[in-house]
Amino acid sequence: xxxxxxxxPTLPERARRIRLHALRMGEVQGQGYIxxxxxxxxxxxxxxxxxxxxxxxxxxxxxxxxxLLSIGHYAxxxxxxxxxxxxxxxxxxxxxGSDDSRxxxxxxxxxxxxxxxxxxxxxxxxxxxxxMCLGLKRKASRSLVYTLLSDGExxxxxxxxxxxxxxxxxxxxxxxxxxVNQMQADGRSSSVLGFEPLAEKWRAFGWHAxxxxxxxxxxxxxxxxxxxxxxxxxxxxxxxxxxxxxxxxFLEAREKSHFLRVEPHEWADAIRLVEGAAP
Amino acid sequence: xxAAPRRATTSAMIASLAAEGQRTAPAPFxxxxxxxxxxxxxxxxxxxxxxxxxxxxxxAERFPDRFYQMGMAEQLLMGAAAGMAREGFMPFATTYAVFxxxxxxxxxxxxxxEEHLPVRIVCALPGLTxxxxxxxQATEDLAIFRGMPGMTIIDPCDAHDxxxxxxxxxxxxxxxxxxxxxxxxxxxxxxxxxxFELGRAAMLRDGADVLVISSGIMTMRALEAAKLLEADxxxxxxxxSPTIKPLDTETILAAAARPGRLVVVAENHSEIxxxxxxxxxxxxxxxxxxxxxxxxxxxxxxxAGALPTLHDRYGISTTEVARRIRExx
Numbered sequence: 001x002x003x004x005x006x007x008x009p010t011l012p013e014r015a016r017r018i019r020l021h022a023l024r025m026g027e028v029q030g031q032g033y034i035x036x037x038x039x040x041x042x043x044x045x046x047x048x049x050x051x052x053x054x055x056x057x058x059x060x061x062x063x064x065x066x067x068l069l070s071i072g073h074y075a076x077x078x079x080x081x082x083x084x085x086x087x088x089x090x091x092x093x094x095x096x097g098s099d100d101s102r103x104x105x106x107x108x109x110x111x112x113x114x115x116x117x118x119x120x121x122x123x124x125x126x127x128x129x130x131x132m133c134l135g136l137k138r139k140a141s142r143s144l145v146y147t148l149l150s151d152g153e154x155x156x157x158x159x160x161x162x163x164x165x166x167x168x169x170x171x172x173x174x175x176x177x178x179x180v181n182q183m184q185a186d187g188r189s190s191s192v193l194g195f196e197p198l199a200e201k202w203r204a205f206g207w208h209a210x211x212x213x214x215x216x217x218x219x220x221x222x223x224x225x226x227x228x229x230x231x232x233x234x235x236x237x238x239x240x241x242x243x244x245x246x247x248x249x250f251l252e253a254r255e256k257s258h259f260l261r262v263e264p265h266e267w268a269d270a271i272r273l274v275e276g277a278a279p
Numbered sequence: 280x281x282a283a284p285r286r287a288t289t290s291a292m293i294a295s296l297a298a299e300g301q302r303t304a305p306a307p308f309x310x311x312x313x314x315x316x317x318x319x320x321x322x323x324x325x326x327x328x329x330x331x332x333x334x335x336x337x338x339a340e341r342f343p344d345r346f347y348q349m350g351m352a353e354q355l356l357m358g359a360a361a362g363m364a365r366e367g368f369m370p371f372a373t374t375y376a377v378f379x380x381x382x383x384x385x386x387x388x389x390x391x392x393e394e395h396l397p398v399r400i401v402c403a404l405p406g407l408t409x410x411x412x413x414x415x416q417a418t419e420d421l422a423i424f425r426g427m428p429g430m431t432i433i434d435p436c437d438a439h440d441x442x443x444x445x446x447x448x449x450x451x452x453x454x455x456x457x458x459x460x461x462x463x464x465x466x467x468x469x470x471x472x473x474x475f476e477l478g479r480a481a482m483l484r485d486g487a488d489v490l491v492i493s494s495g496i497m498t499m500r501a502l503e504a505a506k507l508l509e510a511d512x513x514x515x516x517x518x519x520s521p522t523i524k525p526l527d528t529e530t531i532l533a534a535a536a537r538p539g540r541l542v543v544v545a546e547n548h549s550e551i552x553x554x555x556x557x558x559x560x561x562x563x564x565x566x567x568x569x570x571x572x573x574x575x576x577x578x579x580x581x582x583a584g585a586l587p588t589l590h591d592r593y594g595i596s597t598t599e600v601a602r603r604i605r606e607x608x
Contacts, residue, residue, distance in 0.1 A: 109394055116365070121389045127355045128390050131362020131370075134347060138323075139366065158386070161352035165359070168350070 070125020123156025214240025309337025422552025
């Protein structure tokens with residue numbers, strides 16, 4: 001964990017800045033998975049600025065905790081976090097989704113420092129995480145592998161192959177994060193393919209499972225700490241109930257869809273709102 | 280009443296491909312991998328509940344703590360192999376060719392190939408090497424993997440070839456798909472002045488009338504057929520091309536350029552998308568127009584049955600190869 005500096009921004013401030021970075025990327029492109037980014041910002045703030053070890057100047061540092069973005073379309077959110085972490089220059093965020101940018105619309109490992117895997121083909125991230133955790137254990141490494149999944153992604157069967165495997169191998173270095181924002185491509189997640197009871201499901205697969213409000217930073221901090229410090233064997237999952245577009249009330253109130261429509265003039269309004277929320 | 284002639288029966292999956300009396304070597308892949316792992320700590324073995332059926336059990340017995348039984352979950356196997364490679368290891372991941380190519384394709388494509396990770400995918404039951412029917416017969420695996428950017432594809436002929444291919448693919452930087460013969464594997468190529476080189480085709484015998492370009496077990500068949508043709512004073516050259524991708528274009532073009540020879544590609548694979556079409560396209564692209572014929576499996580779901588019956592039925596047995604070449608000349 002990075003040493004806590006007396007003047008270091010607080011976690012809510014980190015989350016606010018991640019939202020701001022994401023909105024600015026969305027403004028440049030005029031589009032983006034902004035509702036997901038705003039919804040997951042608190043989780044990313046706690047992951048990067050409370051839980052994980054990393055070196056901004058050396059993103060491939062062997063001792064780092066790994067963060068796998070299985071849901072590649074959340075790249076806008078992760079770029080925002082990587083910028084806030086100093087791994088990607090803030091000035092580069094303007095290139096998001098542009099030709100020859102290191103920040104493509106869907107996250108890819110070869111493009112971006114700090115992007116551990118190429119996600120986007122949903123259902124793969126947790127399988128790769130299992131292999132990385134096995135490899136880390138072979139190396140007697142104490143690094144953890146955090147893997148961000150979404151509720152819709154749980155439709156993919158390979159996720160459950162990996163869930164069984166992680167428990168079978170007692171992978172206590174694996175922390176899955178499930179963003180339950182109740183939205184996938186064709187609509188409300190629970191009506192596309194029902195997934196509840198979720199915590200019970202993971203527990204039945206042999207996981208240490210917690211379910212928290214994914215927009216409540218103190219709850220997230222407690223959950224990440226519990227995941228790291230739990231003395232039980234086996235993998236850990238934190239199921240995070242999040243609200244899409246969190247932090248921008250007029251977007252939060254809008255009828256939700258997988259790809260939230262934002263009018264050109266609304267980006268600046270949203271940015272002003274989040275800027276105004278500075279402590 | 281006379282008894283009806285006894286019909287041939289389907290062999291168990293672990294049956295050897297070797298003809299009666301043919302020389303064989305046991306589990307060449309498992310032994311070659313174990314030898315290599317003695318000096319290369321990065322090597323780990325991973326399988327999807329088919330360790331015994333891909334000869335990986337030999338490695339597992341020698342290096343139990345480097346063996347990962349991933350369960351009957353091929354997508355997980357490939358994703359986890361990618362993860363293992365990301366952490367600096369060199370996984371040899373084994374299953375059957377049907378499951379790797381059909382079920383786990385996207386995982387191999389995105390988690391392994393797109394990331395250019397050094398995962399070696401080694402798969403038993405390629406083409407028509409089991410009588411279990413389409414569920415186990417990987418008749419289109421080469422077509423499937425040829426379409427994947429960056430994937431190196433190997434189709435070895437025999438135990439000698441496999442023993443040579445294992446260290447060669449380990450030394451290769453990117454991902455590799457290798458077809459595997461397992462169990463008591465025929466031993467043929469050690470009688471020739473030949474050793475496996477990745478990316479290279481090798482002329483095993485020369486002949487003036489027909490050039491057979493082949494891979495996998497069809498090289499063994501082509502060599503046997505060439506002996507039969509010799510008795511009819513037909514000279515058959517056999518060019519073994521175990522690397523399907525990237526093709527050894529230089530050697531193939533040079534051999535095919537020799538005038539007056541019928542060019543036949545023989546492959547244990549569907550006529551669509553394998554070595555035959557790869558060679559045909561290569562010749563066309565370079566303006567070569569020799570007489571060209573293909574010995575390959577038909578574009579159909581194949582029958583179940585005894586392998587000798589099926590190899591005759593689909594034209595890839597030695598006698599069928601020789602008969603068809605005679606017809607074409």
